[in-house]
Amino acid sequence: MLQSKSFAKKTKQGRVIKVVREHYLRDDIYCGATFCKVCDTSAARLSASASATILIVDTNVVLNQIDLLENPKIDDVVVLSVVLEEVRHKNLSVYNRVKALCTNPLRKFFVFSNEHHRDTYVKDMIGESPNDRNDRAIRVAARWYQIHLGESTQILLITNDRENKKRATEEGISAETVESYVKSLGKPDLLDLVVLSSSVDVPMEDVEDLRPSKKKIIYSEHKPMSEVTSGLLHGIYHQGKLRVNRYNPFEAYVGSESISEEIVICGRANMNRAFHGDIVAVELLPQDQWRDGKSLIIDDDDDDEEEVHLVPNSADDVPRFENPVQPTSGSSPPVSSHPPGRVVGIIKRNWHSYCGSLDPMPMPAGNAGVAHALFASKDRRIPKIRIQTRQLGNLLDKRIIVAVDSWDCLSRYPSGHYVLLIENDINSRPFSSQVLACLPPLPWSLSLEDLANSNREDLRHLRVFSVDPPGCRDIDDALHCKPLGNGNFEVGVHIADVTNFVLPGTPLDEEASQRGTSVYLVERRIDMLPKSLTEDICSLCSDVERLSFSVIWELTPDANIVSTRYTKSAIKSCAALSYVEAQARMDDSRLMDPLTTDLRNLNSLAKIMRLRRIKRGALTLASPEVKFQIDTETHDPLDIGMYQIREANQMIEEFMLAANISVAEKILKHFSLCSLLRRHPSPTKEMLEPLLRTAAAVGLDLDVSSSKALADSLDRAVGDDPYFNKLIRILATRCMTQAIYFSSGDLSPSEFSHYGLAAPIYTHFTSPIRRYADVIVHRLLAAALGISRLPPIFMDGPQLTSIADNLNYRHRNAQMASRASVELHTVIFFRNRPTDTEARILKIKSNGFIVFVPKFGIEGPVYLVAKDKGSSDWVVDEAHQKVTKAGTKITYGILQTVRIHMEVVEPQPNRPKLQLTLII
Amino acid sequence: MEYVDSLTGFRLDGRRPNDMRQIRGEIGVVAKADGSALFEMGNTKVIAAVYGPREVQNKGQQINNQALVRCEYSMANFSTGDRTRRPKGDRRSTEISLVIRQTMEACILVHLMPRSQIDIFVQVLQADGGTRSACINAATLALADAGIPMRDLVTSCSAGYLSSTPLLDLNYVEDSAGGPDVTVGILAKTDKVTLLQMDSKLPIDIFENVMQLAIEGCKAIAQYIREVLLENTKLLESRKGL
Numbered sequence A: 001m002l003q004s005k006s007f008a009k010k011t012k013q014g015r016v017i018k019v020v021r022e023h024y025l026r027d028d029i030y031c032g033a034t035f036c037k038v039c040d041t042s043a044a045r046l047s048a049s050a051s052a053t054i055l056i057v058d059t060n061v062v063l064n065q066i067d068l069l070e071n072p073k074i075d076d077v078v079v080l081s082v083v084l085e086e087v088r089h090k091n092l093s094v095y096n097r098v099k100a101l102c103t104n105p106l107r108k109f110f111v112f113s114n115e116h117h118r119d120t121y122v123k124d125m126i127g128e129s130p131n132d133r134n135d136r137a138i139r140v141a142a143r144w145y146q147i148h149l150g151e152s153t154q155i156l157l158i159t160n161d162r163e164n165k166k167r168a169t170e171e172g173i174s175a176e177t178v179e180s181y182v183k184s185l186g187k188p189d190l191l192d193l194v195v196l197s198s199s200v201d202v203p204m205e206d207v208e209d210l211r212p213s214k215k216k217i218i219y220s221e222h223k224p225m226s227e228v229t230s231g232l233l234h235g236i237y238h239q240g241k242l243r244v245n246r247y248n249p250f251e252a253y254v255g256s257e258s259i260s261e262e263i264v265i266c267g268r269a270n271m272n273r274a275f276h277g278d279i280v281a282v283e284l285l286p287q288d289q290w291r292d293g294k295s296l297i298i299d300d301d302d303d304d305e306e307e308v309h310l311v312p313n314s315a316d317d318v319p320r321f322e323n324p325v326q327p328t329s330g331s332s333p334p335v336s337s338h339p340p341g342r343v344v345g346i347i348k349r350n351w352h353s354y355c356g357s358l359d360p361m362p363m364p365a366g367n368a369g370v371a372h373a374l375f376a377s378k379d380r381r382i383p384k385i386r387i388q389t390r391q392l393g394n395l396l397d398k399r400i401i402v403a404v405d406s407w408d409c410l411s412r413y414p415s416g417h418y419v420l421l422i423e424n425d426i427n428s429r430p431f432s433s434q435v436l437a438c439l440p441p442l443p444w445s446l447s448l449e450d451l452a453n454s455n456r457e458d459l460r461h462l463r464v465f466s467v468d469p470p471g472c473r474d475i476d477d478a479l480h481c482k483p484l485g486n487g488n489f490e491v492g493v494h495i496a497d498v499t500n501f502v503l504p505g506t507p508l509d510e511e512a513s514q515r516g517t518s519v520y521l522v523e524r525r526i527d528m529l530p531k532s533l534t535e536d537i538c539s540l541c542s543d544v545e546r547l548s549f550s551v552i553w554e555l556t557p558d559a560n561i562v563s564t565r566y567t568k569s570a571i572k573s574c575a576a577l578s579y580v581e582a583q584a585r586m587d588d589s590r591l592m593d594p595l596t597t598d599l600r601n602l603n604s605l606a607k608i609m610r611l612r613r614i615k616r617g618a619l620t621l622a623s624p625e626v627k628f629q630i631d632t633e634t635h636d637p638l639d640i641g642m643y644q645i646r647e648a649n650q651m652i653e654e655f656m657l658a659a660n661i662s663v664a665e666k667i668l669k670h671f672s673l674c675s676l677l678r679r680h681p682s683p684t685k686e687m688l689e690p691l692l693r694t695a696a697a698v699g700l701d702l703d704v705s706s707s708k709a710l711a712d713s714l715d716r717a718v719g720d721d722p723y724f725n726k727l728i729r730i731l732a733t734r735c736m737t738q739a740i741y742f743s744s745g746d747l748s749p750s751e752f753s754h755y756g757l758a759a760p761i762y763t764h765f766t767s768p769i770r771r772y773a774d775v776i777v778h779r780l781l782a783a784a785l786g787i788s789r790l791p792p793i794f795m796d797g798p799q800l801t802s803i804a805d806n807l808n809y810r811h812r813n814a815q816m817a818s819r820a821s822v823e824l825h826t827v828i829f830f831r832n833r834p835t836d837t838e839a840r841i842l843k844i845k846s847n848g849f850i851v852f853v854p855k856f857g858i859e860g861p862v863y864l865v866a867k868d869k870g871s872s873d874w875v876v877d878e879a880h881q882k883v884t885k886a887g888t889k890i891t892y893g894i895l896q897t898v899r900i901h902m903e904v905v906e907p908q909p910n911r912p913k914l915q916l917t918l919i920i
Numbered sequence B: 001m002e003y004v005d006s007l008t009g010f011r012l013d014g015r016r017p018n019d020m021r022q023i024r025g026e027i028g029v030v031a032k033a034d035g036s037a038l039f040e041m042g043n044t045k046v047i048a049a050v051y052g053p054r055e056v057q058n059k060g061q062q063i064n065n066q067a068l069v070r071c072e073y074s075m076a077n078f079s080t081g082d083r084t085r086r087p088k089g090d091r092r093s094t095e096i097s098l099v100i101r102q103t104m105e106a107c108i109l110v111h112l113m114p115r116s117q118i119d120i121f122v123q124v125l126q127a128d129g130g131t132r133s134a135c136i137n138a139a140t141l142a143l144a145d146a147g148i149p150m151r152d153l154v155t156s157c158s159a160g161y162l163s164s165t166p167l168l169d170l171n172y173v174e175d176s177a178g179g180p181d182v183t184v185g186i187l188a189k190t191d192k193v194t195l196l197q198m199d200s201k202l203p204i205d206i207f208e209n210v211m212q213l214a215i216e217g218c219k220a221i222a223q224y225i226r227e228v229l230l231e232n233t234k235l236l237e238s239r240k241g242l
């Protein structure tokens, strides 16, 4: 049966055209109930029992209650295609989650294509809004199910929409709200996952306002969508993405196309409940308020306690520092020339789940254990979120994930609900049996078949070795270096041949692709691949024969590449060295054995390569890495120190970089549209602002016009103090964003470049055991060499883009988890070890300063004035970044060395934190 | 964009990957022509008119041992959503004209009609993807209607590859995805491929699957065209009987 759908559409040029699309209706769409006697049940997923209750959910239930739906106690759910489509338009991440439910073999979620079913398709009625039409479609489908499956099966429409529920009941369909349905199940723990509608929101007010009777309007109402649209059309409002200032969450920018300037939004009232990343409609403030920017800036009072934290590795790690320091004296130019505005409406929300912890609070008495708490996200750009929970005791002091549900204009904070106690959305569950079934049996050994493969070169005769951190068990890379007769060297980088075992499309591959990366925590490792692959079959351990994927160069003594070749290979490592061992061998001039000679040759080549790279403008940034020594029994840290970078580390790094670049060139040459590459965007001027300000305060002139210029001026930045250069580099590091994965088809070649490495293209090839990106690149390289075919997924641009996005997300989460783990262990370490140490001032504030503690790689605030004391007698000199005690000569300036005392205190019970105090 | 819903397996318009759009053919729509036909593949609607065999207009083009086949392809100004004036003889239509001419020429028994000329006019009334296939199918029907001797029926269908799935008979939305798009023309009885075009790239093994799918499509169309012709013949017979 054929239906024609027609609608009007506006083209980019602004013309309105009529679009006609065919819409086929079918009679071969089945209900999905296993017990159905009429339908084909081969793809059925719903209950086998005819007396079951089958749920049909509406769009808002999916959008708002996805956490509930994900709970395994909820099952036998029909997801209509009309609902899926609406969800996809409104929130892609929820869409992906519900999609995962519908494909999970363990769950009974069935997708019913009501829009293509002959009996459930509904035609648009004149004057009916799309929402009403879709609600009607849901009811029609629910009725169809009821008639189709008969009276013994209960079909329950779950909707929180009062009107829809009323109509359903009138039409003879049973309908329930989410809450009443979950209550009827009698499972109290499920109730925590239910997102409450705002009508039952009232008691929450207790949290923020002790006078619940005095409900006042805190934010202005958002304008209705129709008004926003016409306002945008008439140029009264401007549309853009809201970006909250990293350093000041009460200030945001909206880049608008309609006026070429960025609009600055000051204060929570003007931000009017918009979140970072929301698409908003903004109205410019009247001209007379333009210069008034100052007074607008601080209108919020919740001054968060800053905490001691790890030194950020990039701009993405930098937490919100503080409210902006306001000059206390003297007139100053207006804060910015950006026109100020305020948010009048939100066009598209960017709400998702956030990781953070609850603000400390006493356990409530009574009220059936229901507590209202405030959640503070780790991302300081996100406002605090109110949640309601029945398990406060469990959640306090833990890292949790909270999702936002709503924010009405009567509440200061948005309300949300608790989702998970998982840290950073990392999957630490054991591997499923389907995944484990993909593994080759142990003990694994090289087979004759592997060697007979004409694509695999037998390199077992080569003196291959690996150099890694001590105790490394997942060895993905090994090297060899052989002097050639002509004075050149043959250097090979051999990478574990993971894709020989992880085949595309297998459950093992899917799982690895979802995990994206292994996560390294202080006391344990969460692997991307099962242990037998990670530590045994793939790991290039010494004295065993392993499969590898090799990049082999002929290098001249000045490390110029004469030729490059790539091959699958079989190797036998002769030594798995630690960095310290390798370094010691090279340094010990008495050692003349072949292995040590190889090391020395490699090292001298690496030094030349490194120098050349730096000359090209590669940045050598400083990101201090903290190292713990962990007690094997108590898992408590025994010692803490900075990770020492040796020549041996740099040597390995250099060859890995070279291999990655060589592979990037090869795959891009063959697959210009679907190569997975890694790029590092150049930092914008705005991002480098904090660095330039600090540099200016100490009289240092930095040229940030290019990576090369910046690298050069960083090299020149040497004071009389040996640590000065490192400090400047640390400050530069935190201004940069992180490098990201992307598909080469999505960008133009000029955007491929890696700023930090000063390389035109780059990718990840050398760590396939712990990074999925490398697995993809291995497949690309194998296809480029004609060894295997490219899996079909590479033909699918959008799919590849989403894989790259997921890898970026996983990568980021893994890093956050590692950092959180180190921060936690730092506090544990200092708990019984009050310590005095040296620190450097990084930033001046009105009541103190932020210091960096080089020895432990942490930074945090030092207060000169106690928090509760009102006025301060310290005067801040913004331009010179100095703070001076009024009427005295006591002054502290940026980068100055101070001595501090570190101690763990517990201002609130069970919330220990590291406190830094100044020793005068 | 998902061109095949990963959950339901349906395409955007409700077809499964191997489903063709609804097809419809009608003979004798232009009374003045010697043969004419309308052919629809979903919302793609094409009209073809055939004149000839007749005397060669431009004597210089006359071929002594076979007929001269000419083809003119055009798109009606109203055939797409935005009504734009289309210049005649732009590169795209010249190319399609050539494709149609070559495909038809391969099945017309040209040597039976030396020193004559056969004109095929095809116009797209409504474009929604797969126009060149629809044109060839319409031309086949119109040639048959004109009674021009042919070796076999030539039919055409396209198939593409989107969301990692081979898809039969792409519509406009799917066609504009920019994915690989294979148009095949075959001689239905002898299974000979007379037209093969592809946009974009495909690995060889996938290409074979996609092409096979398009060939299946061609066969289904041939079956339908045969029915239309048979129906038409019956109609003519019954008229004669009157």
Ligand SMILES: [Zn+2]
Binding pocket: A030, A031, A032, A033, A036, A037, A038, A039, A148
């Ligand atoms: Zn059924």
